Amino acid sequence: MDFSKHKKGTTSIWAGETKKVHQGSSTVPIFNTVTFAYGDLDDWYEVAQGKQKGHIYSRNTNPTVQVLEEKICVLEGAEDAIAFSTGMAAISNTLFSLLKPGDRVVSIKDSYGGTSKLFLEHLPKFNIQVELCETEDHEQLEREIEKGCKLVYLESPTNPTLKILDLQRIAKAAKKTGAVVVSDNTFASPINQNPISLGVDLVIHSATKFLGGHSDTMCGLVCGKKELVRKIYGYREINGASLHPDAAYMVIRGMKTLELRVQRQNESALKIARYLNEHPKVEKVFYPGLESHNGHDIAKKQMSGFGGILSFELNGGYESVKSLLHNMKFVHLAASLGSVSTLAGPPRTTSHVELTEAQRKHLGISESLIRYSTGIENVEDLIADLEEGLNKV
Template identity: 70%
Template sequence: MDFSEYKKSTASVWAGETDLFTQGAVTPPIIKSVTFGYDDLDEWHRVATGNADGYIYSRNTNPTVHVLEEKIRILEGAEAATSFATGMGAISNTLFALLEPGKRVVSLKDTYGGASRLFLDFLPRYQVNVTLCDTTDFDAIETELAKGCDLLYLETPTNPTLKIVDLRRLAAAAKKVGAVTVVDNTFATPINQNPLALGADLVLHSATKFLCGHSDAMGGVLCGRKDLIQKVFQFREINGASLQADPAYLIARGMKTLELRIERQNASALTIAQYLKAHPKVSEVFYPGLESHPGHAIAKAQMSGFGGILSFSLTGGYEQVKQFLPRLQFVHLAASLGSVSTLAGPPRTTSHVELTEEQRSLLGIPESLIRYSVGIENVSDLITDLERALALV
């Protein structure tokens, strides 16, 4: 079914589910079967070789997982999609499938800590050349691209300092040198931003976060150009980082309320950011919805909403952070983000726990920083909670 004429909220509910399921069920069944049988050997061969639709083995494809892949494919306006057991599975499989010794990656200093580890530690072991640029120095990034590049890896807004990258400009520069542009769209979600429409070749998500929305299932998804997706799929097929039916079902179910949740979280995050910016115990607030944010104009041009994540620094440094966070009542002090309940924590225990304090400092991440993932609670209650905790430190 062509969803191009319909809104994203409709696609979130119906994509991958326009046909009735077994016995007329109106929700996708959780198909746990590892393997799928065929009476006709010729049909079996056609499906196994990709010349006919169907399922062979759940490490490769699965009907329940396919529903989720269709939802993200349609919401991102992609030709094809595939999925993984985790968000890091999506990132690592994409990079290792598309790169080989002698290839060159250009990326940002501000990326999720797991991705940073791949760039700093793992890819160099395989003789992949990695250049990390200052995230908002677009001239410098274009200069590095012009030297020759095979893959440009971007993240916007960045985790955890919410910097904004000009996707249209950098994707165009990458195309000039034949580089593939990959964008991590986890923070923005397809509700707020569609990188493929801005020139990217591939877009990935940690589906564990906003897509699922309930902190009860892990997964990753990748979508974009069909030829590239096929290459990554073949690598994942052998690598084995496959998404299982149970979490795929939970993520797809969560996506049915994606637009409702994101609209609420967008509005609440902006209100909270404005409150914190005026507070004397807060030294800095990072949120692209604030007009004072350095990337606000670019974010406004390429995003339809500014997201449900913000971060802020306290004036008293990390010792004050240790006093402040436990005093919050309506926040889980836990890793992850994008849930219906508010989650918060410092990068040293969340997004960049894999890095040393020195490495975080080099990436411009202060120890006094708190990443705050806004849930769907009443925003006035969240502000009261913040106000009470700040008064006690």
């Protein structure tokens, strides 16, 4: 079915699910099987050679997982997709399958902490050079790309300070040098932003977050150009970081309410950001929906919504952070985001727990920062909860 004329709320439900499935089930069956049997050796061989559609071994492909991959392809406008056991598996497999010793990567200083650790510690072990630029300095990014690189790795909005990159501008610069452009779209979700339409080659999601949406399963997704996705698939086939069909089913189920949840979270996060922006105990609010945000104009151009994540700095340092978070009722102090329930915490225990305090400081992440992932609770209750907690700081 051609979904190009349909809205994302419809696409989230029906993409990958329009074909008749086993016994006419109206939900995607979970194919909990390791292997797939064939009654004819010639058919088995044709499938093994890729000349005929089918499945052989669930480490490679699985019907339940395939529905999820088709769904993200349609939502992101991608040619192909591949699922992983976690978001970090998606990121690391992408990097290690596309890079080799001697290659050069250009990226930003504000990427997710696990990604930063790959850039700072692991890729250099394989003689892969990494140049990390100031995130909002597009001129520096363009200069470094012009020097030559194999891959450009982006993230917008960034985790945890919600900085915004002009994806179209950077992708255009990368195309001039033939570099592959990869962008982590976890914070935005495909409801709010589609990097492929802006010139990005590969889009990564930690589907553990907004796509799954309920903090009950883990998954990573990579989608984009078929040629590149097939390379990553070849690496994952041997690396083994495949997605279990049970987890695929959970993400598929979560994605059916994706648009509803994200729209609610967009609206609530903006109201909360505006409330915090006026509070005397709050030093600074980071949310691209605020007109005062450095990247607001770019975000308006490339996003249809500003997302459910915001962060803010408190006066009084880390003790104020502890005081506020310990005096709030409607929040899980937990290291994730994008859930139906509100989650919050400082980077030292969430996005950048892998890094030292000195490394976080180098990246401009203060110890007084709180990342706040807005759930789908009533926003008036969330603001009242923040008010009560801030009164005790």
